[in-house]
Every structure is written in structure tokens, then in C-alpha cells.
Amino acid sequence: MSQTNPRQPALRTTRTSRATGRVTIVDVARHVGVSPMTISRALKTPERVQQELRIRITEAIAALGYVPNQAASTLASARSQVIAVLVPSLTNSVFIDTLSGIRDYLEQQGYQFLIGETGYTRDKEAQLIATYLAHAPAGFLLSSVAQHEILRGLPACSHLPAVRMFDLGKGHQEMSVGFSQIKAGYAVARHLIERGYRRPGFLAAQLDPRVMKRREGFRKGLLEAGLDPDAEVLLAQPTKVEMGAQLLRQILESTPDCDAVFCCNDDLALGALFECQRRGIDVPQQMAIVGFNDLSWAACATPSITTVITPRYEIGYQAAQLLIQTLKGETIAKPRLDLGFELAAREST
Amino acid sequence: MSQTNPRQPALRTTRTSRATGRVTIVDVARHVGVSPMTISRALKTPERVQQELRIRITEAIAALGYVPNQAASTLASARSQVIAVLVPSLTNSVFIDTLSGIRDYLEQQGYQFLIGETGYTRDKEAQLIATYLAHAPAGFLLSSVAQHEILRGLPACSHLPAVRMFDLGKGHQEMSVGFSQIKAGYAVARHLIERGYRRPGFLAAQLDPRVMKRREGFRKGLLEAGLDPDAEVLLAQPTKVEMGAQLLRQILESTPDCDAVFCCNDDLALGALFECQRRGIDVPQQMAIVGFNDLSWAACATPSITTVITPRYEIGYQAAQLLIQTLKGETIAKPRLDLGFELAAREST
DNA sequence: CTGAAAGCGCTTACAG
């Protein structure tokens, strides 16, 4: 250990005992003839390195096939380039679009992301957050209030930035990107009322808080118009197309004079449409159908399905943007982004 | 620096200069009164730590709220707990089920995964593989031949285990989990022929290698039966429901006597069904429709859609299992897992 | 603009 000759064989042996064989920043530095620190700078803050040197470093990196070791970087800087994203469900295509938005923004910023599926349960959410903490994520993109609460309750991550997606936060304390679920439900009620339907029902599965807010807005609209809001069938099970058929059968039994249904998502709407076709119920003459989200089939179904177009991709993109801006220490003008929604009136109503 | 008194303030300052405030393995060790090494063992190989000690350590970890630092672990061991998964598309629900399978297995094994969307282009695949290398993934789960080639071409990861999903490898050199796309296409042809259709067409978008293999099998079946295999419309664009309608219109123009269509996936089949309904073409009397994958709507459409049930979840689960077994150094009995498929004959044929 | 030193929090490889 007291030997100082760099060519000393014993030293080499010692250095090699745990060698991984990977090309490191030290190899690049040696190749160029500068210190490792300069390589690090050329990578992170190129403007602080002489241009001529920068070019030689870039060439050396390519020549040696150097790939930075993220683990070393994360350990040394106590900051990772990983964002933890928590969504209730991957099976639900709704969140896939949001993930695409997140990915597109994070990719261009050099960040990676870890996707956690919470399955709509609080235990699972808490467990996932704990797991992800071990990866020292730079921040969180969440999609429920519960997640926010859990995160803030953990001392280890009370400082980590988080953005809530899909619904809007109360005030400016938490960042959020989404739209008003209540207003969307209300808009659907208004649409049906204006088209003259007098006995609209509500069909829902997977009763997460957002679905319940849509219901709240829908009921409000019906009540305001003097209509009975209690024609509804709610099931806690996971949503799938087939369940739309089942829910339609159920509401037809409990409310035989039901003339329109607001399905809490397009999968259910599709199932309801198929069930109407199967029973020879004419849509929209005998039964109007409204979906939610504008998934790919809504516009091209026969008849085309009236639905609420939601800015899913944008929610992901802008939530990611908000998070990265926060990480960079930029000031956030609007920590609460209402991206709105649009009701697409089609043949099914 | 030569000071040895542990309470020496200057030393504390030095130690604190880059302190992250996180609870580390050293804190836990101090709390229990053992060396950090013992804590590490209690976590990784508990059977090598005295039971009484193990319990005290577990308690200390809970009391202090210790979360292991993955970056440090990865750096020290040169092995991460991250698996890189590359799929062509997230929008396609087909891969979502596979991701669920992957997640379920990896989660129980304590692994995380990074998802990359290759978008069916080779450049993107190469770029993603390079990015993921920086995270020192323990292995790869891939879904195309090109990915395998790229990976094996990079010296940095020629040693990393990889499993190919969806189709089967040639020999035993690479690990693969999937089924024969050619046989599946062939089975669809046989089914249509047996039901008496004489002019079946093939509709496809997103012409990836797997789609082309289905086509190959389908054509083989038609040729064997003495039928003309050239009634087909192929589009390179990404697949979506609406395109099914468009493809049906096109084949009706190019092949007016077409009496059945094999759509390369269920999205296209749904769009084709809607188009038939729109035009008043009776399914299956005037036009039979076959899809692929058995997505949720196929069974409950009106009429229900004949399709090929593919073991998507299982493919993900077993591919992950194969990979982890390899990482653990276990011997792999069957590196090439044919999980098969099943043709579900329904009302649309 | 560039570099020498120290440290991030673990695990490896030995010793005992």
C-alpha cells in the first residue's frame, strides 16, 4: 500500500481483484490524457470544457465504447435519473397513452422511468412506494390522492417532488395535471338532457375516486334538471368490455324505462353497445350510450359512440415536464394544470 | 486526517460534507452493535446470520426506517436488480398482458424492470439498448430478432442473458418463449377452409416479422387447399381499430367475391366488423371475420369474433422466469418454450 | 478551464 510506483505489479493485482472489465471514465481519461474529472465535466456540463478537448473526449468515448455507469453516478451525486410512475392499472389503455406522454418527455430529457401498477389498493401503493425508494428516484408521478398521502407520510421522501395526474389538486401545495372529473360527468348529463333523454342511468365498475367524481357531476346535472339520479349500477370489480354487457342487462332489469346510459369508460360502452345489438335494442332510438375517454373504437363503432375526449397523452407529457422543471429548480408558474376535456357528440346519443 | 478520536468535530464535519441524510447500513450496524457486513448478510443471505442477531437487525431496520441504496449495491456488486424489457408498442394491448406476466414474476423475485418501446424500428431498438446498458441491467427480455442481433453485436453485453418473446428461436443458442406464428396462421386457414369459405383474404397493418409469419402460414394453408392466397391488403402504418374498417373497404374493392377475412389482430377485426355492420354486410353469412389474440371484446362482440387465443401473460411470466433462472446459474432444461395457441371458433365464421 | 483528494453506501474477498 505504501508503494507509489504506478507500474508496480502488486498494485495492478489489487486493482484487478474486483475489476468488472467495463470501460470506465478513468480509461477514457487515460486515453485522452486528462483527468477523470474533465471527462465527467464533458459529459455533464460540456460548456465548461475547452472545445478542442471536448471533441477529443467525444471521439475517445466512441472509440472505447464507454457507457457511463448510472449506479456510480447515482451513488456519488445522490440523485438518480429515474422517475417512479404509479398507475392504477396497465390493462386499462387509458393509462398507456399517459405513459407514452411521460416517456416522450422523459426520454428527451435523459430520464428513465419505473412503472408501478397499484391495482387500486392502498396497501399495494404503499408497498410500491417503499420499493421504489430504494432506487432513489428523482421524483414521482402519481395518479391518486392516497399515493400523495403515503408519500408525504414517509420522512425519506417528503422532499421528493411529485406530480398528481388525472385530477386536480385542491390548492397550490401539490402539483397536479388533469381535468375536472366532476365537470366531465356534469357535461355528460347536460348533453343527454339536451338531447331529450328523460331516464338516464349510470354504469360503472372499478369504483375508483375519479369514477365516483364523474358520477357526482352526472348526478348533479340530473338533479338540476329535476330528473331522478338513482338509476345506476355500480360494481367494484375490474372493468372489462364484457362487464358493459352485464351492467346493461342489470339496469334494464332494475330500471326498465331507462333510455340512456353513461358508462364510466369506453370499454363498458362497447360492451353495452354489443348487448343492445344482441337484444335488438336500437341505439340510440331505444337506448343512448355515452362512454368516456375516446378510445380508438368509439369513433368507428356502428353507431359511433358519444364519449368524452380526455387529454391522456398531454397529462403524461405535462406532468413529466412539471416534474423535471421542479428538479431543475425552475419556478413553476402553474402548479395546477387544468387541461380540460371535450364531449364528442356522435351517433349513439 | 491523522486525528483518530472519533468524536473529533473536524472529522464529523468532513464526514458530513457530502452526507445525504439517509439512514445507511452503517447506522443500522451501529444501532445493533455489529459490523455493517453483518447487516448486509442479514439482508442478502439471512441463513448465514445467527437467528437472534437477525431478529435484532430486522427490528433495527424497521425502527430506523432503513431503505437499502440500490445504486450502492449495484456499484459494489456490479449487478443490478433491473431487467430491461423491450416491446414494439405499448399502445398495443397485446404487450400489456405480457408486461403483467413479466411484472408478476419479477416482483416476487425482487427485480424491477425498465420498459422500452421500440416502435418497430431498428434504430430505436439500438438506441434503447445503448441507453439501458448504462443502467447495468441484469438481463434483457426482447421481442424481436433484430434486438437479439443488436445486443449480441455489442461487446459490453454479449455476456448478458436475454430471452426472446413471442416467437421461437431457431436452436438452443438463444432462449425463447412463444409459439409458432406460422402454425397459427396455418390453423386459421384450415379453419376457414373447413367451414367452407372459398375466397379468404388477409388484412394486416404494422407489418412486423411476426405478422408476416402468420401470413406465411395462412398462405400455405390456402395453397395446400388449392385456393388463391393473393387476396390481401397490407399496410405498413400502425394498427388501430379504424384501420380495420379501411382494410375491409379496400379488399371489397380489390376482391369483390371475398367471403372471409383473416385480420392480423383483433383491433383490425373489430374495425372490420363495424364496417360490415355499417354497410349491412351480414357476418358471417356474407363475410366471415377472424381476429388474432382474443382481446376482451372478441368474445362478447355481436357476433362474437373467431380468433386465436395467444398465451400473452404466460409468455411474459415464463420469459422472466427463464431469465432469472439463468441469472441464478440454474440449468435451463428447455431454453426454447413453445407455449402454443388455441383457435377459438365463434359466431363470426 | 482543469485536477487531486475524498467520499457516496454498499459488497467482495479474505481472515479468523
Place this chain on the structure above:
DNA sequence: CTGAAAGCGCTTACAG
């Protein structure tokens, strides 16, 4: 079964 030493490959915090 337990521990002291060294090292993984970067970045921080200073110096110059």
C-alpha cells in the same frame, strides 16, 4: 458465524 480492509465508478467540493 462475524469483521476489517479495500474497492466498485462516479461526483462533490475545493484549489489552482
